Amino acid sequence: FTGNLDASSLIERIEVLTHVSQYDPYKVLIIDDSRAQATHTERVLNSAGIVTRTLTEPIQAMAELADFQPDLIILDMYMPDCNGPELAKVIRHNDRYVSVPIIFLSAEDDLDKQLDAMSEGGDDFLTKPIKPRHLIATVRNRASRARNLKSRMVRDSLTGLYNHTHTLQLLEDARFRARRDGQPLSFAMLDIDHFKRVNDTYGHPMGDRVIKSLALFLKQRLRKTDHIGRYGGEEFAVVLPDTDAATAAKVLDEIRQRFSEIIYPAQPQDLSCTFSCGIAELRGELDGKELSKQADEALYVAKHGGRNRVEI
Numbered sequence: 481f482t483g484n485l486d487a488s489s490l491i492e493r494i495e496v497l498t499h500v501s502q503y504d505p506y507k508v509l510i511i512d513d514s515r516a517q518a519t520h521t522e523r524v525l526n527s528a529g530i531v532t533r534t535l536t537e538p539i540q541a542m543a544e545l546a547d548f549q550p551d552l553i554i555l556d557m558y559m560p561d562c563n564g565p566e567l568a569k570v571i572r573h574n575d576r577y578v579s580v581p582i583i584f585l586s587a588e589d590d591l592d593k594q595l596d597a598m599s600e601g602g603d604d605f606l607t608k609p610i611k612p613r614h615l616i617a618t619v620r621n622r623a624s625r626a627r628n629l630k631s632r633m634v635r636d637s638l639t640g641l642y643n644h645t646h647t648l649q650l651l652e653d654a655r656f657r658a659r660r661d662g663q664p665l666s667f668a669m670l671d672i673d674h675f676k677r678v679n680d681t682y683g684h685p686m687g688d689r690v691i692k693s694l695a696l697f698l699k700q701r702l703r704k705t706d707h708i709g710r711y712g713g714e715e716f717a718v719v720l721p722d723t724d725a726a727t728a729a730k731v732l733d734e735i736r737q738r739f740s741e742i743i744y745p746a747q748p749q750d751l752s753c754t755f756s757c758g759i760a761e762l763r764g765e766l767d768g769k770e771l772s773k774q775a776d777e778a779l780y781v782a783k784h785g786g787r788n789r790v791e792i
């Protein structure tokens with residue numbers, strides 16, 4: 481590569497592209513039955529700008545993981561209901577948390593017991609008392625690498641948006657929160673109109689450009705709290721927390737309008753594109769599958785109603 485691009489500015493660029501937010505503080509879930517122990521750990525980590533949440537009842541771990549989405553877990557060895565290694569095994573059993581680092585923090589100094597705990601899913605075993613700098617460095621290093629890896633696993637490489645699988649996981653998390661908080665939730669599905677023609681007339685690279693530009697357009701115009709996914713080839717999905725269907729339709733319709741006004745310089749003639757969109761709102765006991773099915777049905781109506789429109 482040329483010019484004054486050094487490695488760090490290159491990395492910065494890649495992070496902008498893939499939206500890895502290395503600048504968001506790391507989030508650590510502390511699971512320890514002793515409030516006093518947990519408070520000490522919290523203070524050390526908080527002093528380094530790391531956000532913490534503490535759970536003294538391991539039984540709530542799975543719900544807390546879904547809600548807090550920590551970068552890393554600090555786990556006690558001995559707790560009344562359930563010991564640390566057992567809990568690590570349960571956490572690891574869930575697809576979503578196979579790669580979240582688990583660090584045991586305990587006064588246990590028997591190496592056999594430490595190694596057993598690691599074999600159940602722990603990544604590190606830190607023995608108390610531990611120097612604050614040691615704890616902070618371990619947490620930072622592990623969390624940083626895990627965050628990088630995760631962002632690569634959950635994103636689509638062409639657009640940097642969330643991939644299909646992760647979009648559905650985000651929908652599940654959002655559904656959980658919407659239910660808990662009694663807030664509305666909408667799910668939108670978008671599909672570019674007559675996209676085959678774009679590829680056939682202008683070539684595949686031009687098609688890719690349109691896909692990337694719609695991705696960027698959605699990122700710019702939606703809220704930071706909305707989750708945008710590339711659902712398939714020229715299909716996108718958006719999870720809109722705290723938003724009812726009518727509001728979602730208004731937002732997406734404005735995006736639809738603006739997107740249709742973009743002109744891509746091309747041969748044999750300049751190109752513009754439109755998309756159709758279907759929206760469904762979470763109601764009653766709808767699960768994620770049913771919600772996306774309803775959005776898909778609304779999308780079908782939009783397509784058959786003449787395309788370039790938003791339907792609920």
Ligand code: GH3
Nearest residue numbers: 671672673674675676677679684685687688713714
């Ligand atoms: P409709 O308005 O009914 O959606 O028409 P359409 O032509 O968009 O419908 P269809 O889903 O049949 O075609 C989608 C096309 O998108 C087919 C495929 O070649 C193209 N496509 C899928 N993924 C990509 C991609 O990553 N890049 C490009 N350039 N084209 C893609």
Ligand code: MG
Nearest residue numbers: 513556558559
């Ligand atoms: Mg304990």
Ligand code: MG
Nearest residue numbers: 671672714715
């Ligand atoms: Mg399609």
Ligand code: MG
Nearest residue numbers: 671672673675
């Ligand atoms: Mg299409």
